[in-house]
Amino acid sequence: MTDASTGLGPSTALGPSTALGPSTALGTVTLVGAGPGDAGLLTLRGLRALQDADVIVADRLGARAVLARLADEGHTITAEVIDVGKLPGHHPVPQDGINQILVDLARQGRRVVRLKGGDPFVFGRGREEQLFCEAAGIPVEVVSGVTSAVAVPALAGIPLTQRGVAETFTVASAHDQIDALGGGRDHTIVLLMGVNTLGHSAHVLAAGPRGDECPVAIIEDGFGERQRVTIGTLGTIAHLAAARQVRSPAVVVIGDVVMLSPHASTVV
Numbered sequence: 001m002t003d004a005s006t007g008l009g010p011s012t013a014l015g016p017s018t019a020l021g022p023s024t025a026l027g028t029v030t031l032v033g034a035g036p037g038d039a040g041l042l043t044l045r046g047l048r049a050l051q052d053a054d055v056i057v058a059d060r061l062g063a064r065a066v067l068a069r070l071a072d073e074g075h076t077i078t079a080e081v082i083d084v085g086k087l088p089g090h091h092p093v094p095q096d097g098i099n100q101i102l103v104d105l106a107r108q109g110r111r112v113v114r115l116k117g118g119d120p121f122v123f124g125r126g127r128e129e130q131l132f133c134e135a136a137g138i139p140v141e142v143v144s145g146v147t148s149a150v151a152v153p154a155l156a157g158i159p160l161t162q163r164g165v166a167e168t169f170t171v172a173s174a175h176d177q178i179d180a181l182g183g184g185r186d187h188t189i190v191l192l193m194g195v196n197t198l199g200h201s202a203h204v205l206a207a208g209p210r211g212d213e214c215p216v217a218i219i220e221d222g223f224g225e226r227q228r229v230t231i232g233t234l235g236t237i238a239h240l241a242a243a244r245q246v247r248s249p250a251v252v253v254i255g256d257v258v259m260l261s262p263h264a265s266t267v268v
């Protein structure tokens, strides 16, 4: 059955207990970064891997959107698509289950592409999947992707570095020890997965050298239908985000580079 959402090959929602056939010749696994959701930001090497694949194991966020857009643009991808991402009302396949699916499929002699949003090695658990497969004797190739940490701020006209404004940037998850992040407003911070804990992050960072007036941008759903930019300061952003009902996925940028955005005239 063809997957209606992508127009691509058949789609299967596999759980960790899925029974896979007996092993034949060893296949391969290619970890491909799908980029932040726009098919134009998939690398050529990534596209070739998708076209050569027998089976694609895809995350829902980003990766599935890219597959759908490739189909819309007329690219032929015949591989079976296995969705291990979160579906409404369903839990995603846990990481151990994904690792095992990759190995089991490769042991069937299939060319497996593991398609992940953004870059597989930026908060993507790509290296864990690579090591698990290699420990099972499966050869793994890594095809880097365009990370949302850089491409989504660029949508809002925000460079992470700019001569005379910021010479350093740090990409962090909001789960990190945010108070351990040094530097001032010339050291850009990019937070991924930062929406739910934004109030806490802003409070902690405002208490440090950046201060209350440090500019902050939130870019929601970059390249998606809900794409939206919200600009404030460390002192105002939590209130603004609540008032505008900001939702994941979103990239948060903190530092003076935010003032380079054309949206910065709306700073509150």
Ligand SMILES: C[S@@+](CC[C@H](N)C(=O)[O-])C[C@H]1O[C@@H](n2cnc3c(N)ncnc32)[C@H](O)[C@@H]1O
Pocket: 036, 037, 062, 117, 118, 119, 120, 121, 122, 123, 124, 146, 147, 148, 149, 152, 191, 192, 193, 194, 219, 220, 221, 222, 223, 224, 248, 249, 250, 251
């Ligand atoms: C688990 S991390 C994976 C990051 C991914 N490996 C990358 O390099 O972009 C997921 C987070 O990335 C960010 N993200 C990914 N795609 C995004 C998009 N299109 N728009 C806004 N944020 C995005 C959000 O902060 C989201 O919570």
